[in-house]
Structures are given as C-alpha cells and as structure tokens.
Amino acid sequence: MPALSGGRRPANRQLLADYVYQELLASLMDGRLEPGSGIGIDRMAAELEVSQTPIREALARLEATGLVRREALKGYRVAPLFTAEELGELMEARAVIEPPMTESACAHVTPELRAELQRAVDDLRGAPTGPTFAEYGAYWEADERFHRLIAEHAHNRFLLNAYNALGGQVQRFRFFGDLGVTDAEHAIAEHTRILEAFEAGSPLRAREAMLEHISNVRGRALKDASSAPKSPLQQA
Structure with missing residues (x-):
C-alpha cells in the first residue's frame, strides 16, 4: 500500500479525528489507496503515528460516503470505481x-x-x-x-x-x-x-x-x- 501523505498531527481529539479523516480521504481521492484494495488499519495507524481508534472512526465516516466498504470478517476495502x-x-x-x-x-x-x-x-x-x-x-x-x-x-x-x-x-x-x-x-x-x-x-x-x-x-x-x-x- 502506498504511503499516506502524513503531516503534523494535532493534539486535540476532535482535530485529530478530522486530520486522520482528511488524510485518508486525500489518499483515496489521489489514488494512493487503489480501488478494490484492502485497507490495513495497523499500517495506517503506524504511518500516521496515531492509535487505531481515529483510523477506525475515519473509516466509519468514509463508509458513509461510499468510498470504502466494510466486509464481514475481512475489514475495510476501497470501493471499486463506478461502472x-x-x-x-x-x-x-x-x-x-x-x-x-x-x-x-x-x-x-x-x-x-x-x-x-x-x-x-x-x-x-x-x-x-x-x-x-x-x-x-x-x-x-x-x-x-x-x-x-x-x-x-x-x-x-x-x-x-x-x-x-x-x-x-x-x-x-x-x-x-x-x-x-x-x-x-x-x-x-x-x-x-x-x-x-x-x-x-x-x-x-x-x-x-x-x-x-x-x-x-x-x-x-x-x-x-x-x-x-x-x-x-x-x-x-
């Protein structure tokens, strides 16, 4: 999986959650997270130097947009492109x-x-x-x-x-x-x-x-x- 863009992490919890969401959204829209690929929560947390909690929260928000999908027993996956x-x-x-x-x-x-x-x-x-x-x-x-x-x-x-x-x-x-x-x-x-x-x-x-x-x-x-x-x- 290509690296995320990274950046300075805010200390406030809500700001941190928004920061992680924006980082993942940018990675999706820029194609760094490719359509159909699996999303590794541990790896994302390590790359952004955060715990798994804001990663999971961001993925739940992104699931509501349709950009990622949650599969039973498999975790999150990037949504495929539109036909x-x-x-x-x-x-x-x-x-x-x-x-x-x-x-x-x-x-x-x-x-x-x-x-x-x-x-x-x-x-x-x-x-x-x-x-x-x-x-x-x-x-x-x-x-x-x-x-x-x-x-x-x-x-x-x-x-x-x-x-x-x-x-x-x-x-x-x-x-x-x-x-x-x-x-x-x-x-x-x-x-x-x-x-x-x-x-x-x-x-x-x-x-x-x-x-x-x-x-x-x-x-x-x-x-x-x-x-x-x-x-x-x-x-x-």
Whole structure:
C-alpha cells in the first residue's frame, strides 16, 4: 500500500479525528489507496503515528460516503470505481431528486440563503483545481456545499432523506485518480445560472437550470471516467 501523505498531527481529539479523516480521504481521492484494495488499519495507524481508534472512526465516516466498504470478517476495502451503468443510475437519481428540491428552495428563498449560495459560487471561482486532493479539495467542498444548501432549504424532509441517502455517492464519481477538476469553467457557469434564478425569484428557472447542470455533469463525468487510466468505463 502506498504511503499516506502524513503531516503534523494535532493534539486535540476532535482535530485529530478530522486530520486522520482528511488524510485518508486525500489518499483515496489521489489514488494512493487503489480501488478494490484492502485497507490495513495497523499500517495506517503506524504511518500516521496515531492509535487505531481515529483510523477506525475515519473509516466509519468514509463508509458513509461510499468510498470504502466494510466486509464481514475481512475489514475495510476501497470501493471499486463506478461502472458506466452505475454512474448513469446515480445521475438519473440526482435528476429526479435535485431539480424539484431546487424549485422548492427557490420558492422559499431568503436573503440569507441567497448570500450563502453566492458565497459558495465565489468559493468555487476562487478555489484551485489541480490534480491532487490538496489542490482541489476546497473546490469540491464548495461544490458540495452549494448543492447541500439547496437540499436543506427545500422544505421537504422526505426529499432531503432521499438526497442524504445518496451520501458521498454524489461526489464519488470524481474518484478516478490523477484527474482533479476538469470541468470547473462549465460547472461554475452552471452554478451561476442556478444562483441567478434564485436571485430573480424564479423557481421554474431554478429547476430547469439544476436539471441542465446535472445532465451536463453526467456527460462530462462519463467522458472523464472513460479517459482515466484505471477506469472500468474504458471497457464499458
């Protein structure tokens, strides 16, 4: 297993747990922990110079994202890459769930929500988009925050539960390694159109802009995945 990136360990317990989580997440997203490979808790603890407890806590958090899987009597394993079929199904699910949530959130928009969405778009514009997670992690966070803000303000607990059930699968399609963010210009423009609909108070425009965004993301993700060296989509 390739070495983790390492770094100075914080002393506070919660900060330590967050540090370990970020280290493992970066190793997954950068391909240092390869899809389908087993995850050795003892080795990770030794490399990060921590006990097994924060490693186990981090892996439990990562399991909720879909990036790692726990197998009975075998421990944790890195999730395999998406197939073309799985990626298509994920985007179909997003296309069902997110546009109506966007319409509802826009219908109930507040000045505070507009400001938070604007901040997320501004953060997207200002975030680096290099090939490593250290470089594109801030972009990824701002992207996820924009979508989550809309989901949390849709005033529909059942749609929110469905959105949450997708978990990290919403972002797992980026898990190809060595690609980073390849669609920033398009994605920022699409987020901006959604934001403009919120600013105009047009729920229908917001719904249509979100649906267009998800459709475009699907196309770009399939193209990127098919060109990735380790992607099973090349044989799909």
